[in-house]
Amino acid sequence: MAAKGAALLLLLGAAAAPGPVRGSQGDREPVYRDCLAQCERRNCSGAGLRHFRSRQPLYMSLTGWTCRDDCKYECMWLTVGLYVQEGYRVPQFHGKWPFSRFLFFQEPASAFASFLNGLANFVMLTRYKASVPPSSPMYHTCIAFAWVSLNAWFWSTVFHTRDTDVTEKMDYFCASTVILHSIYLCCVRTLGLKRPAFANAFGGFLILFLACHVSYLTLVRFDYGYNMAANVAIGLLNLFWWLGWCVRNQQRLPYVWKCVVVVLLLQGLALLELLDFPPLFWIFDAHAIWHISTIPVNVLFYSFLRDDSLYLLKANSDILKID
Numbered sequence: 001m002a003a004k005g006a007a008l009l010l011l012l013g014a015a016a017a018p019g020p021v022r023g024s025q026g027d028r029e030p031v032y033r034d035c036l037a038q039c040e041r042r043n044c045s046g047a048g049l050r051h052f053r054s055r056q057p058l059y060m061s062l063t064g065w066t067c068r069d070d071c072k073y074e075c076m077w078l079t080v081g082l083y084v085q086e087g088y089r090v091p092q093f094h095g096k097w098p099f100s101r102f103l104f105f106q107e108p109a110s111a112f113a114s115f116l117n118g119l120a121n122f123v124m125l126t127r128y129k130a131s132v133p134p135s136s137p138m139y140h141t142c143i144a145f146a147w148v149s150l151n152a153w154f155w156s157t158v159f160h161t162r163d164t165d166v167t168e169k170m171d172y173f174c175a176s177t178v179i180l181h182s183i184y185l186c187c188v189r190t191l192g193l194k195r196p197a198f199a200n201a202f203g204g205f206l207i208l209f210l211a212c213h214v215s216y217l218t219l220v221r222f223d224y225g226y227n228m229a230a231n232v233a234i235g236l237l238n239l240f241w242w243l244g245w246c247v248r249n250q251q252r253l254p255y256v257w258k259c260v261v262v263v264l265l266l267q268g269l270a271l272l273e274l275l276d277f278p279p280l281f282w283i284f285d286a287h288a289i290w291h292i293s294t295i296p297v298n299v300l301f302y303s304f305l306r307d308d309s310l311y312l313l314k315a316n317s318d319i320l321k322i323d
Helices: 030-045 046-054 058-062 067-086 110-129 137-160 165-192 194-222 224-249 256-274 285-293 295-322
Strands: none
Touching: 030 046, 030 067, 046 067, 067 295, 110 137, 110 285, 137 165, 137 194, 137 295, 165 285, 194 224, 224 256, 256 285, 256 295, 285 295
């Protein structure tokens, strides 16, 4: 539960959100298609292409922006301008709202927010390691979860910086991995400390599920509907498992309220994903605002993990003293 962990593990998250449909009203407009055809004919072959490459900034070429991509971007804004001029609602293009590009960042707000979520995860991971000894029963499981979350936020940052088939798949697959690892984290906390063999077997099952999930979406077809359904299912399992544990232990463990707040807060924040509007200032859409709002959740969740790990360490020490 922490950022891509937090927002994804307990509900739907990026991986559970419906995937973009690659054909949209904007890119079906004749004015867009004509503009794109003319731009490519003029700039993307022969002398025009050589001129384009000579004036393209190095950071754009290094991040994979092509002549065709540049034409799509210019023609998108031409079409948007006509829509705004005529008073019509701004359409989507290729399944996405139009965003104002900053340097090589395709969706600057979401990319920056993803980076900040990753940074928050890293800072809190460092604090966790500084305050919790490795001898705590949950230490290694929590550390592994933190690294899985960091990896997911890295790919989220890359995806929102540059949307390609590869970065999209990595964003989705890593988000799914966070949810599954959160389920494993919950399994270890609720059952695995007393039944490690069960936790190991369940972890193996989750790895097998992830392998089948990724293989189907990669080798058969990338089915957005299936991906959403699968992540909703595992997200809800994760949600109710954590919440059930919190309810059962709220009287005995005073710090459990932190986990409850994270769960309920993420439920509310997830509603932002239901909003669908053109980006404010062509930068902030609902998804970007959701990413920004999950940043503080990292602090609270890692605080819960630290408190719980220290409690388990003390409980183990007390048992050893009695023995």
